[in-house]
């Protein structure tokens with residue numbers, strides 16, 4: 001009794017604090033497959049409602065694609081349900097090898113190693129490759145999973161200002177005495193949807209004899225003319241030392257991740273990366289479906305082309321409707337609202353209009369940079385996008401922010 005009272009008191013208080021700061025994450029339930037149209041139970045216990053989904057990472061609309069589901073079924077039949085083993089004991093099937101080879105070809109690298117997730121790939125890769133005599137130089141806005149991986153590694157850690165290649169160059173000069181240097185960045189940054197300038201970054205890395213690691217989770221499958229990723233977009237395929245990416249977003253959206261790149265670096269991960277050595281292997285169901293995904297998107301760029309069209313169309317329409325959108329070209333479109341409560345209130349009203357979007361605010365984005373992040377998908381049809389824009393127009397009008405720029409919105413609502 002005494003023990004559980006203590007638990008309630010100490011940790012219950014922390015939860016209350018999270019709530020009082022407006023940071024409590026509510027439960028939401030999708031009661032249908034993940035798709036453009038979904039049924040959602042929100043808040044918990046409410047009747048389910050049908051909404052258009054504009055907040056999933058289902059960029060290519062493959063999460064519920066019939067071909068992918070069929071491949072998953074075939075994988076289940078031919079290779080069973082689970083591996084009940086980590087990779088280095090008896091958790092590798094022929095289809096794991098096949099998927100690794102396909103990913104290597106698709107990403108244009110030398111070798112690939114599957115992990116249970118990209119979070120795990122990032123957790124394992126730094127410690128496996130680098131040591132005390134090395135340095136990691138990371139963009140200041142890298143994904144949380146890269147930050148965690150970096151924390152687990154004994155190499156020195158330094159940062160450069162977000163996408164600031166001048167600053168990066170200074171840091172590379174500063175660390176010229178280290179055994180090895182590794183520049184670390186996201187390919188596409190998930191909150192702003194901006195692209196790391198990989199052409200300039202790779203040139204700098206080559207000039208200063210540094211490796212570069214790119215986490216392309218928000219790019220693999222759809223950025224670049226044939227969807228290979230940010231390195232294709234910037235014309236630097238074959239010049240990235242390590243790509244980490246996820247199968248849990250555009251590439252079918254189930255789970256799984258990988259480290260792909262230079263042979264020696266991937267081999268070191270195979271020997272030493274702890275999530276590879278000590279966490280269970282990907283299910284054959286996921287592996288078989290992922291193979292089909294790579295086949296589908298290697299054969300035709302139809303889905304990434306449709307996503308590109310949808311993105312352009314949405315960006316045009318939403319800007320014309322008078323909302324303040326961060327310019328860019330990726331399907332991550334932040335509708336800037338600056339004020340956290342405004343972002344939250346508008347997202348709730350959008351939901352009532354049948355559009356599922358989420359407000360993001362501190363600490364997920366910098367204080368005073370609250371926004372609703374819209375994510376486009378190849379699963380969206382033109383009329384879905386029209387509905388979304390119309391809802392933004394209606395809700396934006398209610399809050400009197402249409403046509404206002406940053407200063408106008410901040411003047412009205414504060415940061």
Ligand SMILES: *Cc1c(COP(=O)(O)O)cnc(C)c1O
Pocket residue numbers: 116117118119120122143145146186190215216217218245246247248255256257
């Ligand atoms: C989503 C994401 C991850 C995590 O991927 P999982 O496979 O879901 O663990 C890692 N890095 C970045 C940049 C991401 O956006």
